[in-house]
Amino acid sequence: MEFETIIGLEIHAELSTKSKMFCGCSTEFGGEPNTRTCPVCLGHPGTLPVANRKAIEYTILLGLALNCEIARRSLFHRKNYFYPDMPKNYQISQYDIPLSKNGFLEIDMGDYKRKVGITRVHLEEDTGKSIHVGESGRIHGAGRSLEDFNRAGIPLVEIVTEPDLRTPEEARNFMIELRAMLEYLGISDCKMEEGSLRCDANISIAVDGVQGTKVEIKNMNSFRALQRALSFEEKRQKEIIIGGGKIPQETRHWDEAAGVTHTLRMKEEAFDYRYFPEPDLVPLEPDPQIVEELQKSLPETPGQRLDRFIRKYGLPKDTARVLVYDKKLGDFYEEAVAKGGNPVAIAKWLAGDFVGLLNEFSIKVENSPIGPHGISELILLVERGVISGRMAKDVLKEAFQSGESPAQIVSRKGLSQIADSEEIALIVERVVDDNPQAVRDFLEGKEQALKFLMGQVMKLSRGKANPTMASEKLRELLEKRQ
Amino acid sequence: MVISMEDVEHVAKLARLYLTKEEKKMFKRQLSDVLEHARIISGIDTSDVEPTSHAIPLANVAREDEVRPSLPVEEAVRNAPWSEGGAFMVPKII
Ligand SMILES: [Zn+2]
Numbered sequence: 001m002e003f004e005t006i007i008g009l010e011i012h013a014e015l016s017t018k019s020k021m022f023c024g025c026s027t028e029f030g031g032e033p034n035t036r037t038c039p040v041c042l043g044h045p046g047t048l049p050v051a052n053r054k055a056i057e058y059t060i061l062l063g064l065a066l067n068c069e070i071a072r073r074s075l076f077h078r079k080n081y082f083y084p085d086m087p088k089n090y091q092i093s094q095y096d097i098p099l100s101k102n103g104f105l106e107i108d109m110g111d112y113k114r115k116v117g118i119t120r121v122h123l124e125e126d127t128g129k130s131i132h133v134g135e136s137g138r139i140h141g142a143g144r145s146l147e148d149f150n151r152a153g154i155p156l157v158e159i160v161t162e163p164d165l166r167t168p169e170e171a172r173n174f175m176i177e178l179r180a181m182l183e184y185l186g187i188s189d190c191k192m193e194e195g196s197l198r199c200d201a202n203i204s205i206a207v208d209g210v211q212g213t214k215v216e217i218k219n220m221n222s223f224r225a226l227q228r229a230l231s232f233e234e235k236r237q238k239e240i241i242i243g244g245g246k247i248p249q250e251t252r253h254w255d256e257a258a259g260v261t262h263t264l265r266m267k268e269e270a271f272d273y274r275y276f277p278e279p280d281l282v283p284l285e286p287d288p289q290i291v292e293e294l295q296k297s298l299p300e301t302p303g304q305r306l307d308r309f310i311r312k313y314g315l316p317k318d319t320a321r322v323l324v325y326d327k328k329l330g331d332f333y334e335e336a337v338a339k340g341g342n343p344v345a346i347a348k349w350l351a352g353d354f355v356g357l358l359n360e361f362s363i364k365v366e367n368s369p370i371g372p373h374g375i376s377e378l379i380l381l382v383e384r385g386v387i388s389g390r391m392a393k394d395v396l397k398e399a400f401q402s403g404e405s406p407a408q409i410v411s412r413k414g415l416s417q418i419a420d421s422e423e424i425a426l427i428v429e430r431v432v433d434d435n436p437q438a439v440r441d442f443l444e445g446k447e448q449a450l451k452f453l454m455g456q457v458m459k460l461s462r463g464k465a466n467p468t469m470a471s472e473k474l475r476e477l478l479e480k481r482q
Numbered sequence: 483m484v485i486s487m488e489d490v491e492h493v494a495k496l497a498r499l500y501l502t503k504e505e506k507k508m509f510k511r512q513l514s515d516v517l518e519h520a521r522i523i524s525g526i527d528t529s530d531v532e533p534t535s536h537a538i539p540l541a542n543v544a545r546e547d548e549v550r551p552s553l554p555v556e557e558a559v560r561n562a563p564w565s566e567g568g569a570f571m572v573p574k575i576i
Pocket of ligand 1: 020023024025036037038040041042153
């Protein structure tokens, strides 16, 4: 039996407008329950929704960035369902005529690239939040739910992909690519932990080219969770098939703590949303001239920036990826390069030690105590031979913790490395005199001995000797002894 | 098309409406009229008529992305039978 995993994704991203989709309530995250509600988003009878122009523009912009066709005429529909997280008992969404469709996004898997079809990108409103409270005995002895509608009505884009993904890793990379795209377009905060970016998946296993049954997975709250859930599901389905069983069509829930999926509802229990055109909102007919202007205003995409970093600065792809797929880190990098210093060295330091420190102290790049100027200063200190790479590591960490500039730290602590050839010669001579055994070992061909002698030079200079100069001097002296 | 008194009572119960005897009679007549109206309309041949989603020839009505004051939270939950800490309280869902 030949297996092929088939994955499609459905992604929801909140748009970063100031006000909600159909009313003027603020979209700011948090806030006490229902402090950002009004008669429109509370679904009071007699109120009328009015669409947010910015949200429509953002959706078109995303459609264009994902190479979609923009509809010349698009409609809002009511999606009816009975669940208390929407006070109207329906969600205003789009159905058969979305704002954009038929696009693609290419992902880079290192060894290969994959073009992933985008079925549609549409605009809708987010739902409220239910807080389920356990058995309390307060409402007729039953448990209860608390409804907060601050989030209800926040503009939401839904992005549906074709079933073009073949591995859980591809699904994860797709999300990384899409999140970066949203970030570069500046249209969403993409905070998975705050729920402003969410992802559901469809997965099936084709056997010998014959399509399998699609299973929908929900509740994956991080990229890692997405990959883990899909890997679990891929394995589960293959095992059933190998065992001669059948995969039922169903929706499954990912349990992050247990690392498993379990049945949420079967196909027979699927909802009928009774979609119908929203009579309170007139159709959208995007002006071709505005669409063209939006097309022209598209910023550099993450993929384009990656190519530019590799071409213009000569960065290795892996390093460039670290910088590009966090837009703010990419911006930080370009600012540092503009201040001076070797672009490859700056990239290496940012993608390595700097990112390490950000993670260690849980600080976001935009709040880093050391700015692009400080990084440039540090790299220039290394380039000019004032400090060694080893010393730079400590200086960076100290600058990161104290907020002091690298140059200040170097001068305050008297850290400048010894790059004076006469001074280095003196140290090296002393080491050679003091370690006759190691010198003999080296002369007998034991390369290891050289490392030991270098270690002694660094020790004697308290780490300050310029390593390149010291090692040259050492070899020179040893050759004389031969 | 006539609906029964039981139908009216059932619908009223689902909508949590408490109707008097006179109201029930009135709604029985009105709802029957509505259904009769729909029955007549459904008899019309619309095979060559485009589906209409909106009756007025208007498109692109939108507003600027500007924040306007929300309701004070006490106002927001005032009509709710139950609320707690500003949140609407509903019977357990799942
Ligand atoms: Zn509102």
